[in-house]
Amino acid sequence: MVKMLFLHRLVAAAAITFLLGARADDLHLGAAGEVQGEANAAVPQAAVVAAVDASANQALADKANECLADLEKLKTSNKDLATNLKTAQEVAEAAETSMKTEAKENIKAQSALADFKKTHVDAIAAEVRLREKVEKELGIQRDAMLAIGKELEKNKVAVDGLKDELTKEIEKSLELKRAESVATAALMDKVVAYDLLVEKHAKLQEVYNDALDHLAHPMLSEYLAAQGKELGEMRPELQAALAKAKEVMALPQNVLEKIDRGKKAILQGHENLRNGVANYVGDKHAQSVSVGLIVFLMLPPIYLVYRFVQSVQRSLQAHHFVLVLNFLAMCYFGVIAGSSLVYGEDVFQNLQKHSPATYAILQFGTLGFFGAQLWWSSVFALVLVDTRLKYAQLAHVVASVGVIIHYYEHVWSRAMLDQEHQVHESLFFVYAMVYLTGLVPALFSSSKNTNSVHASVAASGSLFDATDGFKRS
Incomplete structure (x- = not known):
């Protein structure tokens, strides 16, 4: 429609331009011919008629000038119309290009619409299938709900029976409470009698102590003091540890x-x-x-x-305990050192400042853990058969003893005396590395035991196959 409109406008403009140009040419030719004719006719008339009206000639000249001015105006308008025609042609070409682009976009939109319709149809079909599946599942659930309802009815009947039994038991418990009140009264009488006996025992104990004071040898206290000095006094950290433990x-x-x-x-x-x-x-x-x-x-x-302990004892071996204890010790000291490095503050000292009781319990537990690890490491070293593994385990036992002695002197004793230890975080990493090396003999022993078990199982399987073949033959 836009293209046809532009074409109509272009045709009309061209027609107007053509008509205006023809008119200008006619006017130009007419004016020139008239002037030429008058000039040609003026020669013989000038001889015949001497006096021509000057006013008529002046009017013709003015008319010729007006025609020339009109001609110039028409040429100017012709140029403007040509420019407008060119602009209209450019607009028509742009409109045609736009219409082609819109046509392509319409084609693409129609193809996309067709694809969307196809996808929508597929989605509707999938939804229909899903609804059918859901309806089937709902039917299964309804059947299950009916079965559950039947079971609930059975359970209600059972609960009613249990309620009756509970009522009977409550009555029995009330009777027992009555008997308990009677027994409590009798027990209170016995408690009162026991308190009287305790008072009598205290009085007799005082009399006994007085008798010992009178009958004791005068040098007994000096003898006991001398024996105590010979035995020596308890170390201060042990005294502090005993007080903290209490x-x-x-x-x-x-x-x-x-x-x-x-x-x-x-x-x-x-x-x-x-x-x-x-x-x-x-x-x-x-x-x-x-x-x-x-x-x-x-x-x-x-x-x-007893049976549980026996079954655990059969399944567990010494290297299992060594693996677990060494792994826990490695993780413990590694976490302490890593946390101290990350937070920039000693974890032990922070715990000692903010929670002394927890710190004391941690130190007691650490010492007990050291004892358990040393015990099982020694047992494992004794039961090892391989000479190289035995020497490696003995070396680890010696290193563990060194760790325990160093920890006791520089950390544990200071903790019992409420003093801050001076052990650097890197030394805790050394502790962790010592217990990490203790995993090596246990891992080798475990792998050897596993290989021997697999070999024995394979041998027994081959023997069973041989006996089975012999029976068949």
């Missing part, structure tokens, strides 16, 4: 109260059991029979623990 191991008052209540409950339960047994065997044999019943009831769990 402080750490001291239980809070609420825990002690709970322990006392537990003891009282155990004694009361034993007393109830003894009273229950006494109704059948009499008071004379009630104590021994009740103890026998308790032992009999404890035999099954003790036997289970």
Whole structure:
């Protein structure tokens, strides 16, 4: 439509330009011919008529000038129309290019729309298949829900039965509580009697101490003091360690109260059991029979623990303990050294400042861990068969003893005396490397044991195949 409009405009402009040009040529030719004719006719008339009106000639000259001015105007308008025609042609070409581009884009859009329709159809088909699958799953879930509902009904019936049994047990427990109140009253009487006996024992102890003071040899205290000096005094770090151990191991008052209540409950339960047994065997044999019943009831769990320990003992060997203990020691000292380097502050000293009790427990645990590692390393060195591995393990045991002595002198003793240790972080890395080397003999021993087990299994398998073939033959 735009292209046709531009073509119509171009044709109209060309027609107008052509008409204007023809008119100008006619006017030019007409004016010239008229003037020429008048000039040619003027020669014979000038001879005949001498007096021509001057005003008529002047009018013709003015008319000729006006025609020439009109001609110039028409030429100027012709040039403007030519320029407009060129501009219109350029606009038409641009419009044609734009229309071609739009046509290409429309074709691309139509192809994209077709692809989208195809994809949409595929998606709808996939959604339909998914809905069918979901409906099938919903059917399966409905069946499962029905089965669960049936099981719930059965469980409700079972719960009702359990409620009836629970009611009976509650009634029995109420009866036991009544008997317990009676036994508690009797026990309180015995406690009062026991307190009286304790007071009598304290008085007798005072009398006994007074008698010892009167009967003791006058040189006994000096003798004991001399013996103590010969034996020597306890080292200061050990005295401090003993005090810290007592402080750490001291239980809070609420825990002690709970322990006392537990003891009282155990004694009361034993007393109830003894009273229950006494109704059948009499008071004379009630104590021994009740103890026998308790032992009999404890035999099954003790036997289970024994079997578990026996099975663990069969599966575990010395190199397993050595591997675990050396790996834990390596990680422990590696983490301490790495943390001290990362945070720029000694972890031990920071813990010693902010939590002395935790630091003391950590030091006690470290010393105990050293003992366990040294024990199992020594046992592993004794049971090793390979000479090279035995020497390597003995060297590791010696290095472990050196680590323990150095740690005791420079870290543990100072920790017990509430002094800051002067061990650098790099030395903890040395500790970690010592325990890392302790993994090597254990790993070699473990690999050899594994290879021997596989070889024995393969040999037994080949023997079984041979016997099976012999039986078949």
